[in-house]
Amino acid sequence: MHASEGPRPWYRQFWPWFLMALPACAVVASLWTVYIAHRDADDLVVDDYYKDGLAINRQLEKRDYAERAGIAARVRVDGDDILVTVSGPVRAQQLALYLSHPIESDRDIRVTLQRASRDSFRARLPAPPAPRWHWVLDAGPDSRWRLDGSLSDANFSDVRRP
Incomplete structure (x- = not known):
């Protein structure tokens, strides 16, 4: 880095993206779990x-x-x-x-x-x-x-x- 350059903006840093990726993976995994539960729901419950x-x-x-x-x-x-x-x-x-x-x-x-x-x-x-x-x-x-x-x-x- 040259002395005339300042610090890079946050979106060009590794750590903010890494820290946002962890909760994003949890959200994707929970949505996938909801999809699987809905697709393979048991037919054992009777309405009437x-x-x-x-x-x-x-x-x-x-x-x-x-x-x-x-x-x-x-x-x-x-x-x-x-x-x-x-x-x-x-x-x-x-x-x-x-x-x-x-x-x-x-x-x-x-x-x-x-x-x-x-x-x-x-x-x-x-x-x-x-x-x-x-x-x-x-x-x-x-x-x-x-x-x-x-x-x-x-x-x-x-x-x-x-």
Whole structure:
């Protein structure tokens, strides 16, 4: 530095920028954390408990009806196919199967099963489920019966799983 030059302005110094960078990194990290929390929010909170309570009562009535009528089902995943074997008085040509992921509702699967034989229904799955997924089976929205359960390792005929 020459004697005729004075001190450099603050914005040309290292230390002010370094000291401002530390809080700026904290602000960026907190904004990123808020983004991640919003994007991957849990789907476990229900807004209207009363409506859900009424729906649960209807579901229990449908399940009781299936038990009294002797309707039972066995769900089996075979690669990309799903096979449902039913017993009891099921006359429908199609059944609705809903596979729900235990935590992430965006991974839920809804398929329409077509009758494959007298007591079995089959459909192709868009994505493979895994054990501990829940399933709900009925003959459609106006069905008088409903069955539900969860997939276990015994429900899979091959070992290719996510």
